[in-house]
Amino acid sequence: MNNVTITLYRSELNYLIKYDTIRISSDRIINFSFIKFNQLPEQQKVSFLQNSLPLYEQDHEVLLVEYNLTLISYDNAPTLEFKGISSIIPLTETGAGLLSSKLNTDFNILDPLDAKLYRAFANNRSNILRFKSGQKLCSLYNIPIPVNDFIHDFKQATLLQLNNTCLTGNDSTLAHLIDFNVTPSFIPEGKIEALIKSACVGMKKLNKKVEFITKSAFYSLVIKEQERLNNLSIYQAINYIEAKSDVDEASKKGFDKLTNTLSENAKYKNAFRLFSSFYYLKKEIEKSDFDLSTPKEDILEIIHFDIETASKVLFMLGYTFSIQTISKSLQSFSNNELLKTKKSIYLDWTPNIIKEINDPINSEEDNQELIEKIIDPISKQKYKREEIENEKPVEVELSVGSEKEIQAIEPKINNSADTNNGDLFSNNPEVNSHSVVSTSSKIDFKNYKEKLVPIRGSNKLIKALEVKLKDGNIVSKDIVIDCLIEIEKYKTKKDVHTSFAKDVLAVLYKE
Numbered sequence: 001m002n003n004v005t006i007t008l009y010r011s012e013l014n015y016l017i018k019y020d021t022i023r024i025s026s027d028r029i030i031n032f033s034f035i036k037f038n039q040l041p042e043q044q045k046v047s048f049l050q051n052s053l054p055l056y057e058q059d060h061e062v063l064l065v066e067y068n069l070t071l072i073s074y075d076n077a078p079t080l081e082f083k084g085i086s087s088i089i090p091l092t093e094t095g096a097g098l099l100s101s102k103l104n105t106d107f108n109i110l111d112p113l114d115a116k117l118y119r120a121f122a123n124n125r126s127n128i129l130r131f132k133s134g135q136k137l138c139s140l141y142n143i144p145i146p147v148n149d150f151i152h153d154f155k156q157a158t159l160l161q162l163n164n165t166c167l168t169g170n171d172s173t174l175a176h177l178i179d180f181n182v183t184p185s186f187i188p189e190g191k192i193e194a195l196i197k198s199a200c201v202g203m204k205k206l207n208k209k210v211e212f213i214t215k216s217a218f219y220s221l222v223i224k225e226q227e228r229l230n231n232l233s234i235y236q237a238i239n240y241i242e243a244k245s246d247v248d249e250a251s252k253k254g255f256d257k258l259t260n261t262l263s264e265n266a267k268y269k270n271a272f273r274l275f276s277s278f279y280y281l282k283k284e285i286e287k288s289d290f291d292l293s294t295p296k297e298d299i300l301e302i303i304h305f306d307i308e309t310a311s312k313v314l315f316m317l318g319y320t321f322s323i324q325t326i327s328k329s330l331q332s333f334s335n336n337e338l339l340k341t342k343k344s345i346y347l348d349w350t351p352n353i354i355k356e357i358n359d360p361i362n363s364e365e366d367n368q369e370l371i372e373k374i375i376d377p378i379s380k381q382k383y384k385r386e387e388i389e390n391e392k393p394v395e396v397e398l399s400v401g402s403e404k405e406i407q408a409i410e411p412k413i414n415n416s417a418d419t420n421n422g423d424l425f426s427n428n429p430e431v432n433s434h435s436v437v438s439t440s441s442k443i444d445f446k447n448y449k450e451k452l453v454p455i456r457g458s459n460k461l462i463k464a465l466e467v468k469l470k471d472g473n474i475v476s477k478d479i480v481i482d483c484l485i486e487i488e489k490y491k492t493k494k495d496v497h498t499s500f501a502k503d504v505l506a507v508l509y510k511e
Contacts, residue, residue, distance in 0.1 A: 002069045003033040003086060007052045010061055010099075016082055017103075023077045028052050034066045034089060034110070042117060049121045050128070057324075059118075060095040063088060092118055123162060127155055130319040136330055137318030138311060140292060142347055143303055146312045150268075154316060169207040173262050176204045177275050178320070186214050190230035191237040192222050194280035198272055202261040217254055221245075234280045235301045238273050270309050277302060277313045282320065290321065292329040293345050300349035443508055445473045451507045457500055460487045477508055 007028045008016070016022045030037060030048050037045065056062045071084035088103070090096040090112040099109055112118075131151070138145045145151070157175035160167065167179050180201055187196045199218055200210040213219050222229065222241065229237040245255035262271035281295050288294035303310040318326065332343050445465065452458040464483035465475065481501075484490035489500050 003066050004069045004072075005030040005032060005034050005037050005089075006065050006067050006080070007049075007054065008063060008065055009054065009056070010063055013063065013065070013088070016080060016085075020082045021079060023075060023079050026078055028054070029072075029078065034064065034087065038114075042120060045117055046121045046124050050124055053121075053125075059092045060090070060098045063090050063095060063099065064113075065089070089113065119163070123159055126162065126322070127159075129324070130158070130322045131155075133321060133323040133326060134315035134318035136323070137292065137314045137326065140330065140333060140345065141299060141303060141310075141314060143307055143311050143314065146308075146315050150312060151315065154319060158319065167204070169205055173201055173205050173264055173268065173271065173275075176201045177278065180204060180210075184210060186211065188223070188226060190226070191232065191234050191280060192226050192229050193283070194234065194276045194278075195222055195229070195237065195241060197279045198262065198275040199258055201275055202258050205261055217251055218258065221251065233301055234277055234298050235273075235305065238276050242272065270306065273306065274309050274312055277309065278316050281313060282317055285317065285321070285326075290326050290329050292326060293333075293343075296345060297349070300347065301351070304349055304351060442474050442476050445469055445475050448475045448507065452504060455500070455503050455507075457489075458504065461489065461504060475508070477505065480505060480508070 006024065007030070008024070012022055012024070030052050032040070032048075037048070040048075053062055065085050066087045066089070067080065068084045068086060071081060073079045073081075087108045087110050088099065089110045090099050092112050092115070096109065096112045103109070113121075134151075135145055153172060154174055157172055157178055160171065160175050161178045165171075167175055177198075180197060183193060183197065184200075187193050187200075196213065196219065199213050199216070203210045203213055221244070225240070229240065232240065242255075245251045259272050260266075262275060263269065264271075268274065277298075281298060284295040284298070285292060299310065299314070302313065323330075332339070332341075333345060335342055335344075449462055449465075452462060461480075461483055464486050465479065468479055468483055469475070481490060484498075484501050484504070489498055491497055491501070
């Protein structure tokens with residue numbers, strides 16, 4: 001008998017049994033009998049299944065039937081009749097169990113596909129759908145996908161997770177990144193969650209318990225700076241830790257050990273930034289019910305300064321979520337006529353200007369280096385020291401550069417060196433308890449209030465300062481700026497400093 005193998009939805013089989021005839025697409029037909037199909041090499045069988053099986057979510061939704069080729073007729077498409085079916089083949093044992101309980105017990109139901117073959121097919125289809133998802137997410141933000149070598153490595157890392165493989169130190173840090181999908185109780189929420197989880201990936205790569213990270217100088221630094229880091233963007237938070245560790249020789253050794261471990265000795269460029277960005281953006285998107293525009297500002301900032309890392313992060317996110325998870329959000333930005341509401345992502349983004357950093361721990365040159373590293377360690381848009389020095393006093397207080405403006409980033413501490421105990425960082429970090437020196441003059445609140453009275457509209461600022469100072473009585477530039485932001489007098493809607501802000505800040509310098 002000249003038989004072929006045909007893929008059907010289970011619902012189509014039900015209609016074929018009930019109505020005795022259905023039409024199908026020609027690509028559902030595999031031109032081999034099931035016996036001959038089973039004799040083909042595995043990769044060829046996977047290819048045939050990929051090309052013929054329609055999309056489905058549960059393995060019992062689709063099945064194979066062996067059909068008499070001579071009984072296929074054509075009515076604008078191949079048409080099947082019940083009498084042409086010689087056997088039914090489930091995809092899996094689960095499908096076999098459900099079919100046997102629902103169909104006529106007199107039907108000839110064969111054993112399901114070989115479990116290894118089905119797993120190879122499922123992995124292949126998953127990769128195709130995940131690749132499409134990563135590609136579309138990169139396209140949404142108008143950046144290219146990563147190079148093929150990285151995509152191949154991430155695919156292999158994902159396969160280990162999908163197949164529930166127990167990882168060892170021999171597996172890639174990408175595999176450990178995907179596998180470490182929990183947040184232990186010792187990791188606080190916020191930006192620092194992503195930073196610490198990235199360090200935990202390094203611990204797992206070294207076959208060490210992730211709890212040991214709590215004894216490290218890195219952990220102490222991040223916890224100490226928790227409030228500051230959580231108030232920065234993820235890009236700035238990462239750069240702060242990187243820059244602080246680089247400027248401070250005491251902690252450089254331990255941090256270099258971490259970054260070398262994560263990058264697998266430079267195989268994965270900027271791995272700490274890559275992994276931390278991945279963890280943070282993944283959680284932000286998940287919390288927003290997979291709205292891909294939720295972390296837009298963070299994504300655009302990474303794209304602006306480090307498009308290679310951005311490309312990898314977005315592809316990884318799309319590949320991890322897969323298309324069925326983010327398709328709704330992607331479609332909402334498609335401008336399809338079917339949609340009643342049109343949405344778009346405005347992709348223009350420019351960096352803000354950073355306030356001056358004055359850390360008594362470091363030299364003036366080190367502080368300038370820290371500013372540059374936090375603002376832009378990748379691109380050529382460095383803030384030159386002479387540009388900062390040439391600014392007028394009041395303008396320095398409002399901005400370091402002439403065009404850009406970002407939040408205050410003020411380093412507090414240095415960590416001691418790694419004690420070379422085999423861990424990523426020192427087990428007994430020594431944190432220098434230096435205080436932060438204000439970047440501007442300070443003034444007694446009573447004196448400052450008296451000088452504000454002649455300035456029109458200062459009542460709101462005075463009230464905000466009273467709340468902010470509470471038990472304190474010293475006014476600094478940072479406190480004034482915070483209050484100006486609260487009362488919406490710091491900048492105009494066009495992102496220009498108000499004359500009121502300049503006047504009240506100038507009072508500090510006149511002192």
